[in-house]
Amino acid sequence: EMELVESGGGLAPPGGSLRLSCAASGFTVNSYDMNWVRQAPGRGLEWLASFTGSSGNIYYAESVKGRFTISRDDSKNSLYLQMNTLRAEDTALYYCARVEGDLVAIDYWGQGTMVTVSS
Amino acid sequence: QSALTQPASVSGSPGQSITISCTGTSSNIDDYNFVSWYQQHPGEAPKLIIFSVTDRPSGVSNRFSASKSGNTASLTISGLQPEDEADYYCSSYTASSTWVFGGGTKLTVL
Numbered sequence: 480e481m482e483l484v485e486s487g488g489g490l491a492p493p494g495g496s497l498r499l500s501c502a503a504s505g506f507t508v509n510s511y512d513m514n515w516v517r518q519a520p521g522r523g524l525e526w527l528a529s530f531t532g533s534s535g536n537i538y539y540a541e542s543v544k545g546r547f548t549i550s551r552d553d554s555k556n557s558l559y560l561q562m563n564t565l566r567a568e569d570t571a572l573y574y575c576a577r578v579e580g581d582l583v584a585i586d587y588w589g590q591g592t593m594v595t596v597s598s
Numbered sequence: 599q600s601a602l603t604q605p606a607s608v609s610g611s612p613g614q615s616i617t618i619s620c621t622g623t624s625s626n627i628d629d630y631n632f633v634s635w636y637q638q639h640p641g642e643a644p645k646l647i648i649f650s651v652t653d654r655p656s657g658v659s660n661r662f663s664a665s666k667s668g669n670t671a672s673l674t675i676s677g678l679q680p681e682d683e684a685d686y687y688c689s690s691y692t693a694s695s696t697w698v699f700g701g702g703t704k705l706t707v708l
Contacts, residue, residue, distance in 0.1 A: 514697065523601070523702035524636070524644065524687050529695070538696050574643060583691050584634035584649035591643065 481505035488592030501558040501575030512578035517571040565596045602700035609706040615676040620688030628669035632691035683707040
């Protein structure tokens, strides 16, 4: 059964850093494009970053470019999001999500890990 | 990377049909058939209900249908049921290999 489990969320001060992890099971992450998507409390979904499966290309939303870094560890079948220079507006539930290439749609989502940026 | 535009809320009575619009640009919806729709119940992760503009994943009710005209995509839910009450998000893959979501629409079943 396919599963995505995020971890690493928590409380961080403005200007601080956090590293989110997403452990995948039931499939190999390097065979799929993988996304990070966040949802601020009471707000909508916001795409943050993609790590493409085959080519390893990386793409970022303008809102996080230069502050967040997406990476992948094939030996651990995991995806990561390094978040630096955190701001209050980064407070959100962060989802790891798999893109099914044939569908060009997100077919699996994790349950999310909550990040709170506050002093 | 402007968000796609959706109405904030729609409502309907059980058995009725509702339509949610999603307006984008030539960089996403207009030029690409990669529009998807997601249903999100409170406290849960989003669930894919439509991909490639009009297609339903296995297991999704045929009461959900979708279409696209120019830069506007639409999701229609027919025969509304109480369990359809949820937030709905459209999304599109874009010309710059990024993704964009709509702001979300809260569906209330009266």
